[in-house]
Each structure stands twice: as structure tokens, then as C-alpha cells.
Amino acid sequence: MEVLREKVEEEEEAEREEAAERAEWARMEKMMRPVEVRKEENTLKQETLRDLEKKLSEIQITVSAELPAFTKDTIDISKLPVSYKTNTPKEEHLLQVADNFSCQYSHLCPDRVPLFLHPLNECEVPKFVSTTLRPTLMPYPELYNWDSCAQFVSDFLTMVPLPDPLKPPSHLYSSTTVLKYQKGNCFDFSTLLCSMLIGSGYDAYCVNGYGSLDLCHMDLTREVCPLTVKPKETIKKEEKVLPKKYTIKPPRDLCSRFEQEQEVKKQQEIRAQEKKRLREEEERLMEAEKAKPDALHGLRVHSWVLVLSGKREVPENFFIDPFTGHSYSTQDEHFLGIESLWNHKNYWINMQDCWNCCKDLIFDLGDPVRWEYMLLGTDKSQLSLTEEDDSGINDEDDVENLVSLSSSRRPQLTVSTAFETRCPNGKKVIQYKRAKLEKWAPYLNSNGLVSRLTTYEDLQCTNILEIKEWYQNREDMLELKHINKTTDLKTDYFKPGHPQALRVHSYKSMQPEMDRVIEFYETARVDGLMKREETPRTMTEYYQGRPDFLSYRHASFGPRVKKLTLSSAESNPRPIVKITERFFRNPAKPAEEDVAERVFLVAEERIQLRYHCREDHITASKREFLRRTEVDSKGNKIIMTPDMCISFEVEPMEHTKKLLYQYEAMMHLKREEKLSRHQVWESELEVLEILKLREEEEAAHTLTISIYDTKRNEKSKEYREAMERMMHEEHLRQVETQLDYLAPFLAQLPPGEKLTRWQAVRLKDECLSDFKQRLINKANLIQARFEKETQELQKKQQWYQENQVTLTPEDEDLYLSYCSQAMFRIRILEQRLNRHKELAPLKYLALEEKLYKDPRLGELQKIFA
């Protein structure tokens, strides 16, 4: 029933609004509305008006259908503090002031819409808007800056459109409620954001004004997704190196200048044509993308946040749209006008003309001509002191700090565990122009996925261009997965800490010996490998920071030879055709001995060496070895002949001509070749291993939990709980040991009096005798049990001897087991008794000792002293 009635109410309200609207249309001639509206109004005919009416009513209906979840009766107001339900006298006073102000305002400016001053809160109590703002500094360091705050608000709340897009809402819920239900309209958004920003020290204001359709409906489909925008390459300012005094003059240029000019001209023409074509295309695209004109342009009420420069090193005034969390300049064309703005201390009305959106507005709140303030005495109104009488507010000298006083009664805003969840239900989808962004809370997806950006080729979002997936807290340190749908190229980016020190892995398939590029964190690797590129026939590796100065190794493979061996399980490596290795310059060696590049032509049995170039030289030494071993005519093995080594030396040296030197160099190279081949083979194995590991990781996708994450980290939680339990037990034990043995006796005496000596002695004796008695009782008890047990055993034995003949084997077993148990019990009791006998005197003495030392029985010591 209630819902029904509400609907009726809302409809009635809508009708009333329409009427008011119509009246307003007539009054719109003067100002305070953007120019578009006026233009429209001039050409407004009866038909369009009717259309408008229709549209309006439609909107009403859709809104009320959309919003059943967040009406008053779903809000549990019972738990809210009293200050939400009532108004203090001061608040009442403030409301009166506000009413008065509003009256005067509507009297002075009859053509403007009524002020948004004191909407009802969730408890149906009118509250002044400034008191709804609750400056709060969040305990999360991430939320200290405005951008993260705005992002948080936009992520955290679900956007609900205004019930009436042309009017401020009738209710403005407190931020506590908004945070709890994670839903709200633009006013709720901006109130929350403003509270947070003021709390963290910004000069922020809530703005009640008019925005574009996109802005009001949080429609980002015509915005370019900020994540897809490539950061503009900062154009390096080419530092014009002043030509030094002695810079040599370039050689004379002997080319024809005329020909050059002609060439340039021709190219320019071509370029101009190209540009023109491009521009046309672009225009066509732009046309397609352009929004349909909005019939209600300039009338849609919106609320956002204004941040003024000055505090927190903000260099310039700017707007924040709380829905998206983006910042806009105050000149942005999405913002069409401002009615009023407020912070937690005061309320200002815009007295400037908004015909040109907000572009001409001047945000000097101290200027009473431009900004009409409501309360006197806040820091912004100093300028207006001389004009106090004209301002129409004469009676609030004592109201100065009313607002701050009344708002201090509200509880601080808190964002509980939900902070981490960010989005409602942990998921949020934002549609951008040609892109879709999905967000999830950390740990929500079992594979650590936190956001996914899908980029489309067309505006309709049907053809996927590429997908980017961001991950968090993954054990394999995967950070970003980039899939290019057109080329089918997948690229994985890793954070430092992967067991194989992976940095980037781009591939088309996980099969080995295919195209792939793997980059590594070279400092985490022993061999300093930076990058390994693979194609089906080659493998190239780049190194850095190696002690042997190797920088590059390229291996090309031949086709695999089919082996007919039985052991098919053995790996069959591809034959290596050629290995090229390059080295950095080793400063410890002279250049003509420092190899820059060596090529092992394995198939041709040749080795080519190229040395580094010496400084001031432009040629480098070279050497080529023929590795083939030959046999001379007599059948002797030729060890080394001069033609086995062809060399070009920049500065020929004596010792390098020697065969011995060449022989040794060749032997060394042979060994090196073997090593290099082994290295290549090992690299191949490593690739296989990495691929296997990656597959396993993808399958397992375990998430790591920080040791500081006390909630999620099971291990630390267990440990902590165990510690707590131990502490508790320890505490209990302490309490036990501290049991007061004197208490029952002291209780007999009148409290608060000092004991006399006689009393003390008696007390001691009593205590001791009592203890003695207890010891004896205990001994007796044990003795009694012992005897009882013995008797029973005897009885049983008797019974057994009597019935021994007739017993079944089971009974006999039973008897025997009983006997052994009984014997065990008896033995234990005996032991306990003995132990008690031993310990009892000691315990007695210990108690006596303690009693002597007890401060309450100080009198005793005196006797013995």
C-alpha cells in the first residue's frame, strides 16, 4: 500500500513540477539559464512543449520503476544516532535563518528557482545542506589525494539517477547511509566526496547546477577510455646546443638547391592531399559519434564538486564529476551552469550569468556581487563587510559558527571493510567509447583478475580489437595480460619476483620452437640474460652485465634429423648451423686482442673472429680459422698450416704470425665452440622448462596473501590466535597461583583494621592447621580409594577362584583384563600416596615460610625479629 501511495504522490509531484516548469518557461527570458535554453525557448512552439511534457512524464515513470530499492522504507533508521532524527535548538535556529534567507532571495530574485537549502534526510528531518557535509579524513593513506578520493567514490557507490532530472531531490541522505547502502544520486556522491576532500584539507565545495546529459547519466560511451589513451610522448625539448666556438664547419654542400626545393614542394603537395583525406574521414567519423541534441539541454540538474586553488598546493580551480571521478577544468562545456554551492561552513548563491556555461564564472567567493553568501563570518566573506546592509542578511551575527557546531554532533564517516571491496558486490562495468572496462575487487576472482579492458574496433562494440587484463596478488607475479585479437599475439607482463625472473612473455602459442619473446629481469638472473627471441629456426639471446662481456648470442638451427634410434624418449635437439656471439669491449684487454664477434659456422667447420676497433682506428682485425683436420700425403695428421688461419690485422704483430699462437687460439676456440653449443642446448631446455612452469602456474593460479593482511592470511591468523590462547592460559595460571590463602581467614576479622600480634599469630596457626588438615584429608582420600580398589580386586579374585571351573574363555579374558587394569590403578594410587607423603611436609613448610613473609602478617616478623 505504501509503495502505491508513494507512486501516487510522486506522480502528483511530477504534475506539479510540470506546472511549475511551464510557468518557468515563461519566466525564462531574463537570465540564469544558459543561452541555448533561451534560444530554444524563443522558437518554442506549443507542440514541442507538449513533446517535452510527454518526455518528462516518461522519465518520471522510468525513474520510479528503477528505484524501488532505495526508498525511505528500505533504510533502517533505527540504528542512526539521535542527531539524525531531531534538530537541536541551534540547528532550528539555523533552519530559520535559512528560511528567512530563502524568502528574501525569492523576493529579490523571483525568476530564479528556489534554493536547495534544507532537504529532508533519511529520517524525514530537514537539515541544512552544510551540516550534511561531514569533513572526514579517511584512515587509508590511499585516500589522501583528490584523484584517489574521487576514484574511490565513483567506484564505491552505484549511481542512481535523480527522481526528477530537472529538480534537486527532495531528500538528501547523510553520507553514513549512503556509504552503508552504496547507492546514491549525484548529490549524495558529491556530498560524500566533498566531505572527504575537505577532511583531507582541500578547499572543496558541493555545487548545485546544471550539467549535460552525458554528465547526469554518467554516460561515458562517447568518452575515450583513459586507459586506452597512450601517454603522449613528451616531446623532448631539443636543447639547441650552442655551436661551440671551435666547431668545425661542415664540408661544402654541392647539391642543387633548386632541385631540393622542387622535391620538397612535391612532397608537401602529396602530404596535403593525404591530410585532407584524413581530415574528411575524421569529420565523417565525428559526425557519426556526435550526440543527438538533447531536448533538455541546460535544464538537467546535476551536482558536482568544485575544488578551489590555494590549499594543498592546488594550482588551479577545477571541477570533479563525482560519478566518474574525473577532473574537468572550470571551462569544460559539460558544466552548463551553477545555482549555488556550499561547504561545511557556508552557502553561496551564484549571482553571475551562466549564458556561456561556466566559462565566464569567477570563483572569488568573497565578492558579494558575484556570490551571495548566507552566513556571515566565514573566511570567504571578508570582502563584503562594508556592504553588509545590502546583502539582505542582517540578523545572524550569532549564527557564525552555528554550522560547525551543529555538524560536530554527527559521527565521523567510516568506511569499514568495504573499502577493499571498492565496488558494490565487488564488480563494476563502465562502458567507454569503443571500450569496456570491468573492475573486480581483489581476491574476488580466484585467478586474481582485478580489471579487464576490452577495446573494440567499432562504435557498436562488436569486434574485439584487444583485451587487457590486470591481475593482482598472483603468486606467479603476473601483472597484465594483453591479448591482441587481430594478430593473436599474447603478452604477459610480470612483476619482479617470478621464480624464472620473467619480465615479459609474448607468444602466439605455448608450443616450443615457435615465435616468442621472453624478457627477463636480468639482475635477478645469474647469467644476466635480458631477452630471448625465438623463431622456428633461430634463437637470439641478449645479455648484460656478464663477467665475460657476452652481449648477444644468435643460434640458427637446421631441420631436425630424424633419428631411428630406439630410445625415442631421449630428446632430439635440432642441429645447430651457426652460432654468433658478440661481446662488449673488455677494458682490461687491448682492442686487438678483445674479440667483438665470433661466428661458429658449425656446418662449414669454420670460425670467424672479429676484434674490437681500437680507438682512433676505423678498421678492426679479423681472423678466420678452418677447423677441418686434414691428413697429408704421408698419412700424418697435419696439425696446423698457415692457410688454416686467414687473418687481417690492423697492426701486424710478430707473435700472432706464429703457428703456435694460431694453433693455441684455435684449440681455445674449439673448446669455446663446444661450450657455446652446450649453452644453446641449455637455453632450449630452459625455454621448455619455462613453458611447462607457465602452464602449471596458469592452471593453479594461486594467490599470495601479504603477511600484513591480517584478515586473509590464514597462517598468521592461526598463529595469532594460538598466541592469544596461550596468553589467556598464562593469565589463568597466574590468577591461580595468586590465589589468596589468607582470604578466608581474614574475612572472619573486621575489615580495614590492622592486625594485632595476637591476631596475627592466631591467624597463622589457623591457616597452617587448616592446611595441615587438608593435606591429611587428601592423604586419607587417596588411602581410602586405594583400600577400596584393593578390596574390590580381592573380591574379584575370590570370585574367580570360586568359579574358575565354570568360566567361559571370554569371561576369563574379561577377568584378566580387569585384573590388570585394577592393578594399574592400585599402583598409581600407591605412587600418588607416596608422593603426597613426601611432598606434604615440604608444602607445609613452604606455606609457613610464605606466611612469615606475608606483609599482612607483619606482626609475626616483629616477634621473631
Place this chain on the structure above:
Amino acid sequence: MNRPCNSMEPRVMDDDMLKLAVGDQGPQEEAGQLAKQEGILFKDVLSLQLDFRNILRIDNLWQFENLRKLQLDNNIIEKIEGLENLAHLVWLDLSFNNIETIEGLDTLVNLEDLSLFNNRISKIDSLDALVKLQVLSLGNNRIDNMMNIIYLRRFKCLRTLSLSRNPISEAEDYKMFICAYLPDLVYLDYRRIDDHTKKLAEAKHQYSIDELKHRENLMQAQLEDEQARREELEKHKTAFVEHLNGSFLFDSMYAEDSEGNKLSYLPGVGELLETYKDKFVIICVNIFEYGLKQQEKRKTELDTFSECVHEAIQENQEQGKRKIAKFEEKHLSSLSAIREESELRNIEKMILECSADISELFDALMTLEMQLVEQLEETINMFERNIVDMVGLFIENVQSLMAQCRDLENHHHEKLLEISISTLEKIVEGDLGEDLPNDLRAGHFQKFNYVEASGTF
């Protein structure tokens, strides 16, 4: 001695012996065959072993320029000599010989390991050049003075020392003393020195070591001071203003002038001299500062010049390298083409093409070279002009300052003359009494003498 082959005749280190040794110790197997084929040059030999050969005198080693390791142990060498050319020597073994004094090691700056075990050495000395010394073996010698240890303090790299079976190793304090005075030592007499011993030794000899250290530090500081002063002076010299930042010039002017010194006893002259000196020194300092500034300017000029020249050369070389790389690529391909070609005529044609390429490359490189030479010549001329201008300006300015000095001098001279003449007149009148020194007074009666004295400036 204690050698079994004592009866053998002493042998001479001649060429045959060395060749034999080199051949024996050279490469083996396949490489050995090659080596035999070609012969080994002595200067290629890195290590040589000449032990148990009854060598009396080290000789004929001058060819082994690159020798790293030389073993001459178990011979009857009496004097260390003939090692001057072996500058690369790292390891020298002269143990079991009859050496009495350490000498002839001054050129072996790279020596790291020196063994003089079982000789007749009585004093550790003449090792100053061996700054890289790490291992020193002096066991079984005749060293008897502890102070020899202190000499070893200068070897910062010394880690291993052996002094066993010397007279000093008998001393009860031997080990402690060495540990204390050579704290960087790790092995002594084939054993590692444990930290405990080190600490004990340090505690025991702390005072004397502290004193020693103090002295060493003082010496060090003095040396550094000296060095700094010399550098400063050098700097001033390059600026051509040495000794101008004080009263050196003034003092030197008066240093040889005994007459002038006498004059300063005249009344009023002392004051005059003082002001004269002050002014003079101020001008000197001006010259000095100006000179330094000019020097700085010249230096920056020179720096830019050399930088530019360097850049130009670099650039030129880059171009040359590119050309050569391009050529090489082409050359390689044409070479392989020639190799594969079978027709003789074609081959000849290709070879012709190749040589054409080569001459083209030659031309290109020569052009580059000539271009560079031209460019550099121009730049050098410009630099020369600038420097000459600068120096001219400097000289002019200094001359004007010197002229000021001269004016000052003349002025002073006039004043002095005035005073002298008035003093003379007074003396003539007999006013001036006892307050002049005797020798001056004696000469004052001769006016001639007087004026001459003041005219010496």
C-alpha cells in the same frame, strides 16, 4: 754446503742451457711439434725453471722481457744481478742459494712473490720498489735484528711472511712482535694468525705502535703538505704569476740591497717603507689574481678547442667506419661469388670489379681525411688567433700594473731622497745626535755617498 751436488763444477748460464730449458718447459705434444718447427723466442717465454743447476752467476736473462715466473732455487748464486730487464716478473724464487744481501730488485715493480729461503741474508733491505709484494719468504737466514720487521710495514699488500729459523725467531717475543707491527699479515711461518693472537699482540705493543703510527702519520701529512704546495706553485707557474700573491717580489728587491736597508733607519723612512710595501703588495696581488683569471679563461678556451677537435675526429671516424662496413659487406659477397665462379674470364672480371671497389673505398677515405685536415686547420688557426689575442691582452694589462709599481717606486724614491737630504742637512747642521746608528752616521758626512745609496733603487 748442505747441497748434495756440492762437488759439481759451477755452471754458466749460457745460451744453450737456456734454450734447452725453454724447450723442455715449453708446449708439449702437438703444440710442441709446432714450437720445435718454428723455434721459441725468449721474449715469448712466460715462465722459466732453472733449479739444481749449480749456477753461480745469474746472466743472459735480458732477452726474457715478458717472463712472469722465474725459478732459480737450489743453485749457488751469491749475488742477485742481471734481473733488471725482467720488469713483468711476478714470481721470483731464489731459495737455497748463497745470497748475502738483498739487492738488484729495484726494477721488479710487479713482483708479488719473492722467496729467499735458506740464504745468508742478515738484513731486510732494498725492497722499496716491490710495492705489490704479497708473499715474502725469508726463512733460514741470518736476520737477527727485530727492527727489520718495522721495515716491512711499508708493504701494504704483504699477507704472508716466513721468518722461521732466523736468529730473531728464537726471541720469545718474536711472534707477538710481528703480529703487532704487521697487522695486515694473514700467514706467518706457514700458519694462519688467529684473531686472538692478533688482539693479544696489539694490546702488548700498543704504546710503541701508537707512537710509530703517529710518526708515520706526521710524515705522511708532511709529504702531502709538500705535495699540495708544489702543486699550487705549479698552478701559479702555468699562470705565469708565481710568487706574486704576497710580498715575495718586494722582499726580493730589498734582499740584496744592504744600502737600502741601512737607509730604513732614518727617521720617517720606516713608515714610508711600510706604506710603500703595502701598496706594492696590493698591486702584486692584483696581478696575481688577474693572472689566475686569465689562466682559467685560457684553460676553458683550450678545453673547448680540444673537445671540438675530438668531436670532429670522432665524427670523421664514424663516417669512415660506416664506409668500411659497407665495403666489407659488399666485399664478402663478391668474394664468395668469386669462389663459386668457375669460368676464368668471369673471375678476372670480378676481380677487376673488386679492385675498383677497393680503390673507390680508398678514395672515399682519403677524401674524408683531407676534409678533416682542412677543417682542423681552419679551427686551429682560429684557436691560435684567439690565444694570441688573449696572451697579448694579458701582457698588456700586466705591464700597466707593473708601470703602476714603477710609479710607486719612483714616488718612494723621491720621498726617500727628500728625507735623506733633509737628514743630511740636519746632520750638517749638527742637530741630529745620537739616535742614528753609528755606521750610518759615519757615512753621512759624505753627501755623495748618501745620494748614491738612495739612488740604487
